[in-house]
Amino acid sequence: MAHHRPAVEALADEVLLSGLALDEPGMDLAFVQRFQRRVFGLAVSLVGDAAAAEDIAQEALLRAWRHASTYDPRRGSVPTWLLTITRNVAIDFLRLRRALPTDPEALLDISDQAMGPDDAAVAGDMAHRLRLAVAGLPFDQRRALVLATFYGQTAEAISASEQIPLGTAKTRIRAGIQKLRAAMTEPEGAR
Amino acid sequence: MSGTGALSCAAVQDLAPELALNLVTGTQRSQALAHLDGCPTCRGVIDELADVADSLLLLAEEAEPPAGFTGRVLARGSSQGPSAYQAPPVLPSPRRRARLKPDRRRRLVLTSVAAAVVVAGTGLGVGLDLGLGTGGNGGGGFQVAGSDALGALGGRRLAATALRLHGREVGQVFVYAGRPSWVFMTVDTGDVHEPVTCELQVDGGATVVLGSFSSSNGYQSWGSTVAIEPSSIRGVRLVSAAGAVLASASLTR
Numbered sequence: 001m002a003h004h005r006p007a008v009e010a011l012a013d014e015v016l017l018s019g020l021a022l023d024e025p026g027m028d029l030a031f032v033q034r035f036q037r038r039v040f041g042l043a044v045s046l047v048g049d050a051a052a053a054e055d056i057a058q059e060a061l062l063r064a065w066r067h068a069s070t071y072d073p074r075r076g077s078v079p080t081w082l083l084t085i086t087r088n089v090a091i092d093f094l095r096l097r098r099a100l101p102t103d104p105e106a107l108l109d110i111s112d113q114a115m116g117p118d119d120a121a122v123a124g125d126m127a128h129r130l131r132l133a134v135a136g137l138p139f140d141q142r143r144a145l146v147l148a149t150f151y152g153q154t155a156e157a158i159s160a161s162e163q164i165p166l167g168t169a170k171t172r173i174r175a176g177i178q179k180l181r182a183a184m185t186e187p188e189g190a191r
Numbered sequence: 192m193s194g195t196g197a198l199s200c201a202a203v204q205d206l207a208p209e210l211a212l213n214l215v216t217g218t219q220r221s222q223a224l225a226h227l228d229g230c231p232t233c234r235g236v237i238d239e240l241a242d243v244a245d246s247l248l249l250l251a252e253e254a255e256p257p258a259g260f261t262g263r264v265l266a267r268g269s270s271q272g273p274s275a276y277q278a279p280p281v282l283p284s285p286r287r288r289a290r291l292k293p294d295r296r297r298r299l300v301l302t303s304v305a306a307a308v309v310v311a312g313t314g315l316g317v318g319l320d321l322g323l324g325t326g327g328n329g330g331g332g333f334q335v336a337g338s339d340a341l342g343a344l345g346g347r348r349l350a351a352t353a354l355r356l357h358g359r360e361v362g363q364v365f366v367y368a369g370r371p372s373w374v375f376m377t378v379d380t381g382d383v384h385e386p387v388t389c390e391l392q393v394d395g396g397a398t399v400v401l402g403s404f405s406s407s408n409g410y411q412s413w414g415s416t417v418a419i420e421p422s423s424i425r426g427v428r429l430v431s432a433a434g435a436v437l438a439s440a441s442l443t444r
Contacts, residue, residue: 032264041254054257061264076245083248130246149247154214174208180243 009034013078014071021068032061038079039086046090046150056093060086091152126184133183137176144172145180198222203233211240346370348422354378354429354438361438365414368421375414378429378438380406385432387411392426393419 008030011019016034019027039060044053064071064082071081134142144162147153153161159169198206203226209215210223227234346369354362354376362378380387389401404413417424429437 028265028268029261032261036256036260036264037253038251040256040260042248042251044254045251050257054260057256057260058264058267062268065268076242079249080245083251084245087248126246127250130243130250134247134250145247148212148214149244150251152213154216155209170209173212173214177208177211177240177243180247181239184243184246185239 014073017064017068017071017078020065021071028065031065035064035079035082036061039082042083042086043090046087047093052093056086056089060089063089087150087152094151129184130180133180136183137179141172141176141179144169145176148173198226200226200230200233203227203230204236207233207237207240211237212244350442352440352442354427354440356436356438364427364440366417366421366424366427366442371416372421373414373416374401374421374424374427375412376427376429377412380411380429380437383431383437387437388430388432389413389415390428390430391417391419391424392428394423394425398428 008016008019008026011030013034016027016031020031036057040053040057043056043060044050047053047056060082063085071078075081076084134145137145144158147158147161148155155166155169155173158164158173159166162169164172203210203223206215206219206223210220210227215223227237346367348366348368350366351363353360354364361380362376364374364376364378367373367375374389374391376389383406385406386403387406388403391399391401393399399419401417402413402415404411424442426439426441428439431437
């Protein structure tokens with residue numbers, strides 16, 4: 001019986017990453033092509049400079065490639081793992097510059113227009129609900145949460161940069177993420 | 192649950208947002224990790240918050256990288272080679288470190304084995320889904336038999352189960368029935384610094400010595416082809432040169 005060779009592009013993210021770790025032919029190209037838009041998109045959002053973003057995106061993809069064998073599905077999805085690496089590389093870059101080159105609020109374009117067709121088709125309801133939940137946060141909480149999640153800033157750092165008491169910074173972070181969790185875990189239609 | 196570490200459940204859950212965002216450092220982090228190690232309730236709380244925080248990263252807009260980007264990444268990746276790259280690994284967040292522990296090694300190996308089978312199967316025009324992405328082998332083992340991919344590779348059965356010592360999981364063993372058949376294992380032999388012998392217990396109660404490997408650094412991986420029918424293997428036992436059982440596993444038909 002004749003078999004049709006399935007495209008590498010059709011492999012699940014986890015299988016693709018495992019193939020990359022095993023040095024299987026073609027996996028490197030498929031891996032980079034599959035994730036480069038996400039990785040570069042986050043990098044350029046974080047540093048606001050295309051040239052620096054390319055360096056960061058390259059480094060993130062290479063780091064993931066080299067450590068592909070350490071990926072554990074229970075630590076999150078492959079895109080989440082990869083974007084966490086990207087964020088960490090970007091944070092290292094920004095610490096050297098000692099600056100936030102982009103407006104934190106701009107990172108989370110909360111308008112529905114910002115949602116591309118992939119969001120609707122793949123992330124779908126989850127992404128939409130999260131965007132709505134983020135949009136529903138008070139400005140101060142949203143800003144604190146972005147500084148913490150995207151830039152890895154501690155409550156102490158946010159307190160210093162925003163010139164607010166430490167307790168206020170902690171409260172904003174806690175309240176923000178707790179509200180998002182509540183929005184994401186409540187039953188469909190409960191809103 | 193309380194009393195499982197230096198911090199109470201209330202204290203850990205008060206810290207949960209910062210823990211989930213990986214913003215806690217120093218002694219407080221150590222104390223929280225100690226608590227999370229034994230408290231699934233608190234781990235669950237932090238998991239939920241961390242999942243939300245991680246999801247935020249997915250909301251960042253995608254963007255087309257500059258022309259030639261793909262080629263530059265591939266060129267750098269190919270020229271450096273896996274062993275040349277010295278970047279430190281990404282540390283998992285506290286909630287994830289707490290839940291990785293011994294089970295993590297099994298998952299990594301299982302994923303790699305699954306990928307090896309799937310990748311090999313891809314070249315032959317078939318695929319195999321071992322269902323490893325959603326957990327489900329909480330009992331410490333799984334078996335795959337009669338799949339198209341295994342058949343295309345000349346295999347009949349792939350089984351995996353935990354190697355244990357006094358009930359504690361210390362490794363995993365894989366038994367592959369194919370051409371050739373093989374046994375592969377990863378195991379933590381602790382402080383044993385002497386040759387380890389792998390014995391197979393087969394139907395009828397007989398013991399077959401599969402081979403030996405040196406143990407010097409605790410965590411080992413070893414494998415060998417087997418000449419006997421793999422389905423007859425009922426157990427795997429690792430024995431030190433002094434005769435002490437270091438790990439054992441049972442296999443069901």
